[in-house]
Amino acid sequence: MNNFKNSILFRALILALTLMPSVITLLYAPAPTIHINLLFHRVTDNNPEQWDITPAKFRSITEKYLEHYKPLNPEDFEESFEKLPEEPDWRQLKEWRNLRKSRVMFMFDDASKEQKEAIKWLYETHKIKSTLFVVLDWIGKDNFMPIEDILDLQNNYGTRIELHGKRHDSNPELLKAGVNLGEELEAARQDLSKMIGKEVSWYAYPYGHHNDAVIEEIKSKTSFERAFTVESFSVDTNQDPMQTPRIMYLENEKGFSGTFALWQRPPTYLFIGLFALTSTLPFFIALLMFRRMDKKVHKKKKQNGL
Numbered sequence: 001m002n003n004f005k006n007s008i009l010f011r012a013l014i015l016a017l018t019l020m021p022s023v024i025t026l027l028y029a030p031a032p033t034i035h036i037n038l039l040f041h042r043v044t045d046n047n048p049e050q051w052d053i054t055p056a057k058f059r060s061i062t063e064k065y066l067e068h069y070k071p072l073n074p075e076d077f078e079e080s081f082e083k084l085p086e087e088p089d090w091r092q093l094k095e096w097r098n099l100r101k102s103r104v105m106f107m108f109d110d111a112s113k114e115q116k117e118a119i120k121w122l123y124e125t126h127k128i129k130s131t132l133f134v135v136l137d138w139i140g141k142d143n144f145m146p147i148e149d150i151l152d153l154q155n156n157y158g159t160r161i162e163l164h165g166k167r168h169d170s171n172p173e174l175l176k177a178g179v180n181l182g183e184e185l186e187a188a189r190q191d192l193s194k195m196i197g198k199e200v201s202w203y204a205y206p207y208g209h210h211n212d213a214v215i216e217e218i219k220s221k222t223s224f225e226r227a228f229t230v231e232s233f234s235v236d237t238n239q240d241p242m243q244t245p246r247i248m249y250l251e252n253e254k255g256f257s258g259t260f261a262l263w264q265r266p267p268t269y270l271f272i273g274l275f276a277l278t279s280t281l282p283f284f285i286a287l288l289m290f291r292r293m294d295k296k297v298h299k300k301k302k303q304n305g306l
């Protein structure tokens with residue numbers, strides 16, 4: 001028995017038992033679900049501005065995200081959080097973890113012609129449906145998509161068409177200038193709904209600009225159910241639906257590299273596992289010390305002939 005107690009096997013057994021809680025935590029602790037909306041402007045090689053992106057970079061960023069995030073289609077957005085099971089089903093752990101996987105939605109503002117190929121590529125290569133926010137007065141003008149292109153994206157590439165304003169002006173400024181913003185937006189919402197044959201229910205603030213007065217105007221005078229800002233947060237069910245955040249792609253922007261690169265962050269359950277590991281280690285060390293003391297007592301007993 002003494003031999004076994006001093007054997008490597010026994011020590012390994014004790015070590016395994018001590019580390020078990022952390023290993024279990026590491027494997028089974030629920031990873032929190034992060035939901036992010038990514039916002040892009042023009043996807044082009046032709047003199048990209050700071051808020052534009054080249055097609056090559058767009059593809060590589062998308063693929064990096066898909067390693068860690070599950071693409072969520074816009075029609076599943078509203079119920080996606082309600083469906084989320086909090087408690088793991090131990091018999092279907094893999095399915096449960098897949099449900100808990102973080103999600104990403106792809107959004108495009110302005111409906112410029114340089115967005116069409118990127119939206120098609122997302123759908124054809126990755127079966128991802130995008131959301132396109134359209135400025136009513138810009139449809140078919142200059143470098144913006146004609147209604148035929150917008151309908152093509154909707155009908156053949158699963159794109160959700162929503163409103164980005166009648167005009168692309170800062171909403172707080174319009175209110176200040178005395179414009180009846182609610183009325184203007186509700187009329188634009190109804191016009192766009194007729195053009196695409198579907199009820200428009202989402203709105204994206206031009207430049208992301210909004211304030212309490214703008215939100216109140218939209219809530220009281222329009223039928224929009226949700227409005228999107230440009231803020232580098234993840235989506236949270238406790239947020240006001242009229243301030244749903246989107247992370248905007250900005251080249252060489254500090255905020256971008258910090259928040260946009262969320263995919264690089266190790267999952268939180270890893271931290272929980274590491275925490276469990278560090279908290280069980282002292283226990284293990286205490287155990288070793290106790291064994292040493294035990295040995296010393298044994299030795300003394302032997303020396304004393306007991």
Ligand SMILES: [Zn+2]
Pocket residue numbers: 109110164168206207
């Ligand atoms: Zn815009």
